[in-house]
Amino acid sequence: MELFQVRYFLSLAKTLNFRRAAEACNVSQPALTRAIQRLEEEVGGPLLYRERNLTQLTQLGQALLPHLEAAYAAAEAAAQQAAAFKRSERAPLRLGLGSTLSAGLLVPTLRELRERLTGFELDLSEGGADELFARLLDGTLDAAVLVEPKRIPERLNHWPLFKERYVVICPPDHPLAALDEIPVAVLGKSSLLARSRPGCDIEEAGRRLTAGVVRIDPSHRGRSEDHIHQMVAAGLGIALAADRQLMPAGVVARPLAGAERRIIVSAAAGRPHGPGVAAFLKLMRARDWSVPPPAPVPRPDYARVWKS
């Protein structure tokens, strides 16, 4: 499969007219027809219905269109992006992060971008899925890393990164801390701390997974993930959380049986990516998420640092 064949096909998919597509690609109509035939040989079936007055994509053509678009855009941009890295032009990345995800997930990728991309500029913000999607669509975000929701707008590309388990967090001396894994039924006697942030995926998962078994405690409420984690550390109760969130001291996490969520990275479809965005997406998708990131550097001994 060659780049020009794909370009001809994409033009044909847009115009649905062999003559106009040939004009747009600046080639003769027979040359375009031959290239499409060869592409059809390669993908193993016809991409277009050719009727006298009507050219239409076949089912195969329709199915392949988004992938050929993506691969073509990636190929076109690849050389350009490699060159852009060497110039010190601005390479902004406006990145959204789901509210229940730790920015620690991004550290190796951000470090690599900072080291390799001279003009790298990061604008990191957080939000719920609806807000992040709206901002990807209106172009105020380039990419977002978030928990996969039930519905994703069609005009957004999205790629799975990894799955992680939901966990129950409690103080180390809590009876639940003695279990390796917590069946929902065992939670029956407890109540969970409530998150007051609307649309929180952990809160929704908590209600869904523990419906009819577990009470959500209305007496203590926290808005952010840090609030909830610290409230558990303070002994105000136990809470649902996610495996890769960074927990404060005085909190242990035990997986909740049969409960997990999927983390995705998303970006608007059909929009050209600058070098910062393209490299970010590639690095995140290529990363081996089964390997835990390196442990944080231990806190220095400040008393000694100050003395010296």
Next chain:
Amino acid sequence: MSLKDELDRIRAEASANAKTMAAYEALVAQLGRAQTASSALKVGDAMPGFMLPNAEGRLVFSDELLAKGPVVVNFFRGDWCPYCTRTLMALEAALPRIAAAGGQLVALTPDTGRHFAATRRAHRLSYEILSDVDGAVGMQFGVLFRVPELTREMLAGFGTDLAERHGNDGWFIPVPASYVVDRGGIIRYAFVDVDFTRRAEPDDIVAVLESLKG
């Protein structure tokens, strides 16, 4: 024993399975009809520049490789393919000779995430394995094709899900191809065969690198 002998042995074992052989023959015939090999980059062509993640989450740039010397670019389908893993191992065995001849070796696969990193670990490869995300570089080299239905069914039978491995459901993979690119970025050796049981001999690659030293 040459790499060819080892690949022939794998093929002889695989030929016991009629379904596997039927899928193999159909695939090679389809790619032959489509003249896939002739559409790939050839000797004398310039290598397209690339920037790809390696198994450690670092970015590898083709121009930085070329600044150090000639580059051997090997496209492979993934470690679900026994011919690919055998070839990757043969290249590892030849690595000291490739390095002695001034060459650097990179292997590109459309696999992403844990899959391509696992390939490097599992086969103890010390050269770079790069994730060609969405086949961007493979498409520029003209080596990409779409996996036909029969092959997909066969792969599904082995539990191999390329959509999951690639992070997209386009089902594009490269025909196995090996290139030697000189420091000026010009292709000086190209091996492309639609028959995925045929691969470049590491000895031939080393010989080309030796001749570039001259």
